[in-house]
Amino acid sequence: MKELYLYREMLRNLVAKELRARYKGSVLGFFWTFLNPLLMLVVYSLVFSFVMRAQMQNYAMFLFVGLLPWNYLANSLIQGTASLVHNASLVKKIYFPREVLPLSVVLANLVNYLLSLLILIPALLIFKVHLTAALAAFPLVLLVQTLLVIPLTLLVSVATVYFRDLEHIMGILTMAWFFLTPVIYPSEIIPPELKPLFNLNPAAPIIEAYQAVFFYGRWPDWASLGWLALGGSFFLVLGFRLFDRFQRRVAEEI
Amino acid sequence: MSTAAIEVKNLWKKFRIYYDRALTLKERLLFWGRQRYEDFWALKNINLTVPHGVTVGLVGRNGSGKSTLLKIISRILYPTKGEVRVNGRMSTLLELGAGFHPDFTGRENIFLNASILGLTRREIKERLDEIIAFAELGDFIDNPVRNYSSGMYMRLGFAVAVHVDPDILLIDEVLAVGDLAFQEKCLRRIRELQQRGKTIVLVTHAPKQVEDLCDMAVWLDKGEIRMQGEAREVARAYADWLAAQPS
Ligand SMILES: Nc1ncnc2c1ncn2[C@@H]1O[C@H](COP(=O)(O)OP(=O)(O)OP(=O)(O)O)[C@@H](O)[C@H]1O
Ligand SMILES: [Mg+2]
Numbered sequence: 001m002k003e004l005y006l007y008r009e010m011l012r013n014l015v016a017k018e019l020r021a022r023y024k025g026s027v028l029g030f031f032w033t034f035l036n037p038l039l040m041l042v043v044y045s046l047v048f049s050f051v052m053r054a055q056m057q058n059y060a061m062f063l064f065v066g067l068l069p070w071n072y073l074a075n076s077l078i079q080g081t082a083s084l085v086h087n088a089s090l091v092k093k094i095y096f097p098r099e100v101l102p103l104s105v106v107l108a109n110l111v112n113y114l115l116s117l118l119i120l121i122p123a124l125l126i127f128k129v130h131l132t133a134a135l136a137a138f139p140l141v142l143l144v145q146t147l148l149v150i151p152l153t154l155l156v157s158v159a160t161v162y163f164r165d166l167e168h169i170m171g172i173l174t175m176a177w178f179f180l181t182p183v184i185y186p187s188e189i190i191p192p193e194l195k196p197l198f199n200l201n202p203a204a205p206i207i208e209a210y211q212a213v214f215f216y217g218r219w220p221d222w223a224s225l226g227w228l229a230l231g232g233s234f235f236l237v238l239g240f241r242l243f244d245r246f247q248r249r250v251a252e253e254i
Numbered sequence: 255m256s257t258a259a260i261e262v263k264n265l266w267k268k269f270r271i272y273y274d275r276a277l278t279l280k281e282r283l284l285f286w287g288r289q290r291y292e293d294f295w296a297l298k299n300i301n302l303t304v305p306h307g308v309t310v311g312l313v314g315r316n317g318s319g320k321s322t323l324l325k326i327i328s329r330i331l332y333p334t335k336g337e338v339r340v341n342g343r344m345s346t347l348l349e350l351g352a353g354f355h356p357d358f359t360g361r362e363n364i365f366l367n368a369s370i371l372g373l374t375r376r377e378i379k380e381r382l383d384e385i386i387a388f389a390e391l392g393d394f395i396d397n398p399v400r401n402y403s404s405g406m407y408m409r410l411g412f413a414v415a416v417h418v419d420p421d422i423l424l425i426d427e428v429l430a431v432g433d434l435a436f437q438e439k440c441l442r443r444i445r446e447l448q449q450r451g452k453t454i455v456l457v458t459h460a461p462k463q464v465e466d467l468c469d470m471a472v473w474l475d476k477g478e479i480r481m482q483g484e485a486r487e488v489a490r491a492y493a494d495w496l497a498a499q500p501s
Contacts, residue, residue, distance in 0.1 A: 009369040009378070017355060017366065093352035095329045095344075096370055163279050248332035251325070252269060 001240075003097050010096060014104035019111060037068060037116040041123055056186065058215075061127050065214040066183040066207045068120060069142075072113040073149055073203065074174040079105045080153035081160040081167040084247075088254045098247045099240070102157035106150055110142075124214065132217035141209040144225055147232030148202055151239020158246045161253050181207055202228060257341050259422050259453035260304040260327060265336035267297040267322055267477075296322045298477045300336070304470070306421075309454040311464035311485055313492050314474035320457045323474070324348070324424050327455070342421030342453070345371055347428045350411025356400035360391055360410055363399055367414045381417045388443075389413035390436075409436055416443050423447060426457045441467075461496075464489040 004011075019033070045060035056062060083101040084091060091098060124131060160166045181203045182190070190198050198204060205228060209220035270291040297319045304310050312320045325331040327338055328346040353370045354363045364385055368378045386395055389410045391402075399407060412428065429440055444467065447454065458464060464471050464485050471488035473481040481488050 006374075007369075007372055009373065009375050012375075013366050013369045017358075021355075021357070089349075090353045090370070092330065093349045094370055095346060096372065165279050169279070251330050 004099060004103075007097055007100055011100050011104055011107065014100065015107045015111065018104060018108035033112060033115050034119055037064075037119045040064070040067070041119065045127075058127055058129060061124060061129050062186070062211065062215050063184060064120060064123065065211055068113055068116050069145060069210050070178065070181065070183050070203075070207060072109050073145065073152075074178065075112075076106045076109045076149050076153045077156055077174055078170050079109070080157045081170045083153075083157045084250060085160055085164070085167065085254060091254055092251050098158075098250060099154065099243060102153045102243075103150065105157075106146070106153050109149075110146065120214070129215060130217045131214075134213050134217055134219045137209070137213050137220050141206065141213060141220060141225065144209075144229050144232055145206045147229065147236055148206070151235045154239045154243040158243050158250065161250050162246075177201075177203065180204075182211075183207055186211070199224075202231070258303045258339075259306045259308070259341055260302070260455070261339040262300050262302040262323075262327070263337050263339075265297055265300040265323075265326065265338060266295065266334050267319075267326060267331065268334040269294045269296050296477050297326070300479060302472060302479070302482070304453060304455065306342075306453055307448075307451040308470055309448055309456065309468045311468035311471040311489070312455060312457045312474065313459070313461065313464060313471060313489070314480075318474040319477045320474055321348070321426055324426050324455065324457060328424050340422065343372075343418075344422040344424065345415055345418040345420035346424040346426075347412070347415045348424075348426045350408040350415065350428055351399075352411075354399050354407070354411070357398055359398055360389070360395040360402070361386070363410065364414055367411070368418065371415065371418045373418060381419075385413045385417045388417065388439075405433060405436070412440060416440075416447070420452070422453045422455075424455045427459070429456075429458070429463070461489040461493040464492075 041060070041064055044063050048059045048063070080102050083105050084098065087101055090096075091101075121131075156166060156170065180198075180201055187198070187204065187208055205221065205224040209225055212218045212220045271294045273290040273292070300323065312323065314320050322331065324346065325348070326333050327340065328344060328348075330346070330348075351367070353367050355366060358366060361382075364382060365375075365378055368381070368385075369375075373381075389395070389412075391406055391410065394402065394406065399410070402410070408428070416423070425444075429437065429444075444454065444456075448467075456463075456468060468485040468489075471482065471485040471492075472479060473488050473492050481491055
């Protein structure tokens with residue numbers, strides 16, 4: 001950990017590189033960071049107000065609120081699988097704490113998510129979603145989510161070195177996870193008898209917390225957030241430990 | 255300082271040589287327990303102590319384990335058995351310009367590359383002018399490095415690496431890059447680092463370079479230390495042995 005701090009400049013540079021390189025060469029460049037969620041918003045609101053006529057009031061906003069943090073999670077995992085194997089030349093030639101590579105992926109996606117809030121908040125206001133003091137809980141929800149995203153991304157990045165097809169499977173795995181998580185549907189539609197099973201999914205209470213804070217203007221469920229924070233902290237320590245153990249042979253296996 | 259700069263004790267390194275690499279999940283499950291690889295010992299029982307301020311030359315034929323030893327000391331590879339202790343800030347020159355981003359300019363790559371080598375922003379800024387002057391790239395410093403010739407690329411890589419200002423510098427056959435003038439300059443820089451009391455480990459194929467630059471030398475043969483000691487002695491023995499090999 002202390003060593004990671006010494007390499008903070010590398011982390012900063014990689015995050016900047018990631019954010020810059022993503023849209024490099026496209027005409028609009030960095031504006032895509034904003035345009036992407038904006039276009040998403042336009043498409044969803046058109047589809048669900050005119051084409052599909054969702055039952056739920058303001059469904060497009062509901063979807064938007066859950067989809068943005070979901071993308072933070074899913075993109076971190078998908079890009080995380082490539083973070084070590086696609087930097088093989090670096091890993092084989094230079095010593096640095098290898099955690100820096102997957103962590104830079106998480107941070108870049110975190111920054112992207114935070115920037116997308118600049119679209120989300122005005123959109124919520126325009127669509128007359130009532131914003132309340134519950135917004136104050138947002139940083140906490142984000143922190144708890146990040147406690148899970150970091151170790152997950154660390155683990156998939158190092159696992160991909162040994163199982164290369166994880167890189168291709170990850171898209172499907174995250175899609176399956178997506179449908180098990182109340183992003184496109186509210187959690188109320190889950191049958192009560194399935195609820196305990198459903199609650200095993202740590203992403204569910206997190207997305208629900210975002211929906212509470214941004215969409216319903218309610219405080220999140222503190223109990224489940226608290227448990228997640230506790231579990232997430234353990235998972236974080238475990239993730240770093242396991243990563244350290246498995247990264248030892250990375251330079252020769254990659 | 256009483257402790258040595260580098261201490262290697264009973265070091266062994268095993269590689270897996272795969273015949274037919276099962277990399278995918280499906281293959282791994284299918285061929286469970288009969289992974290087709292063979293163990294290969296690249297380093298066998300290496301013991302080496304490098305005192306502070308000493309320059310060590312590492313010689314040996316292709317595949318004798320020189321790069322492997324350097325990578326283990328620099329923590330890129332992990333030892334199978336034994337231990338390695340290093341006291342001081344270390345910088346490794348295995349391949350110049352590893353980690354350059356082709357679309358970034360030379361100047362931007364200095365920041366990126368130096369940060370990968372572990373410098374903080376402030377340290378990089380302090381050294382920026384010196385690095386640029388050393389690389390002698392002129393106006394090209396603000397061009398994307400994908401427009402560089404391979405020599406220019408390596409100049410920049412070398413300039414960054416030697417300005418990390420390490421206590422310990424590990425160099426793997428990179429002194430032979432660039433034109434003659436630049437090679438001279440690299441050698442001068444190495445001598446300057448020696449005078450400032452830095453510890454250097456140098457892999458080379460030229461016995462002459464060992465005699466000129468090094469205090470000590472280690473001769474590796476098939477993963478084992480065949481001889482170690484005073485640079486001139488080892489260099490001569492190695493040169494004689496080379497000459498006697500049928501080629
Ligand atoms: N990642 C690896 N996987 C399997 N075998 C390896 C790996 N890296 C090196 N080896 C083997 O270890 C041995 C020593 O390699 P090494 O690169 O250390 O040699 P060297 O002394 O640096 O040679 P050269 O003079 O050609 O640079 C070689 O036989 C090589 O095939
Ligand atoms: Mg070599």
